[in-house]
Amino acid sequence: MKILFPENELLPEYDENLVGIDEAGRGALAGPMMMAACKLNKKIDGLCDSKKLSEKKREKLYEIIIQNSNYLILAFSSEQIDNLGLSACLKTGLTLIKRHFKIHSHFLYDGNTNFGINNIKTLVKADAKILQVSAASILAKVSKDRVMNFLAKEFPYYEFEKNKAYGTKIHRELIAKFGICKLHRKSFKLKIKL
Numbered sequence: 001m002k003i004l005f006p007e008n009e010l011l012p013e014y015d016e017n018l019v020g021i022d023e024a025g026r027g028a029l030a031g032p033m034m035m036a037a038c039k040l041n042k043k044i045d046g047l048c049d050s051k052k053l054s055e056k057k058r059e060k061l062y063e064i065i066i067q068n069s070n071y072l073i074l075a076f077s078s079e080q081i082d083n084l085g086l087s088a089c090l091k092t093g094l095t096l097i098k099r100h101f102k103i104h105s106h107f108l109y110d111g112n113t114n115f116g117i118n119n120i121k122t123l124v125k126a127d128a129k130i131l132q133v134s135a136a137s138i139l140a141k142v143s144k145d146r147v148m149n150f151l152a153k154e155f156p157y158y159e160f161e162k163n164k165a166y167g168t169k170i171h172r173e174l175i176a177k178f179g180i181c182k183l184h185r186k187s188f189k190l191k192i193k194l
Contacts, residue, residue, distance in 0.1 A: 016040070019101050020132025021094065021109040021120070024050070024140035026086065029175070030158070030165040030183040031148050032075040033086070035093040036139035038132050039070045039101060047134035049127040050141035062142040065135045072100045073143050082187040091115035108133055155181050 018039065025033040044065065050058055065071065074096060076089040084092075094117040098107065107120040110127045114120040123129065127137040145164055152160035157178045163171040165183070180186070 015132070017105050018130070018132045019097070019105045019107045020126070020130055020134070020136040021097060021107060022050075022127050022133055022137040022140050023090065023093070023110075024137070024144040025165070026090075027167070028144075028165040029167050029171065029185060029188055030078060030181070031151060031160065032077050032144070033081060033089060034140040034144040034147070035074040035076070035090070035097070036136040036143065037072045037097040037101070037107075038065060038135040038139055039105060040065075040132055040135060041068045041070070043131065044068060044135065047131050047138070049125075049134060050137040052128070053138070055145070058138055058142050058145075061135075061138050065139060069135060070101065071136075071139055072097055073139055075143070075147070078183055078185045081185050085187070087115060091117060094120055110137065151183060155183060157181075 016039075019037050020039075021035070021037045023033055023035045025031060044061070046057070046061060047065075053061070074093050076093065081089055094107075094109065094115060098117065098120070101107075108126055108130060109120050109122050110125070110133050111122050112124050114122050123133075126133040128134070148160040148164045152158070158165070158171060158174050158181065165171070175184070
């Protein structure tokens with residue numbers, strides 16, 4: 001089945017065979033990148049791009065999604081990202097996601113590239129337009145945030161519980177003060193004012 005999602009066409013609200021895919025932590029300076037894929041068993045109200053939801057709302061929807069979907073959440077460590085590169089990790093993730101879901105499923109990934117993986121369609125801002133991708137966005141974001149909250153206890157100097165390892169001004173200042181830890185992605189060029 002060939003699925004097209006042209007920008008000017010009305011997109012389907014719900015498709016029981018569609019697997020939505022998104023990631024969180026792609027641009028973070030430390031910690032894992034999470035990829036999630038979600039095939040909903042029913043339509044869930046309130047889904048949208050995880051970045052537009054409060055933490056409380058994301059957490060509530062996360063539990064609802066987990067109970068009402070076939071899903072897969074993958075984590076790529078800082079070390080894997082440094083050694084393999086982001087693109088290779090994303091390509092591996094998409095390959096594993098395709099293997100996990102039944103053959104009659106079709107796939108939609110948020111963004112503009114499928115990294116050469118056949119039969120995975122892409123759509124920019126799909127996380128705000130397509131329920132399954134919104135669900136995947138929430139699964140990835142909540143998983144990433146939970147991991148960073150946990151790691152913040154072991155690495156308290158970097159305030160990961162607040163910045164979730166993104167390159168905020170305070171996070172960069174803390175790196176300048178304390179240096180990097182083993183969670184930081186050494187392949188990322190950290191432009192820090194000393």
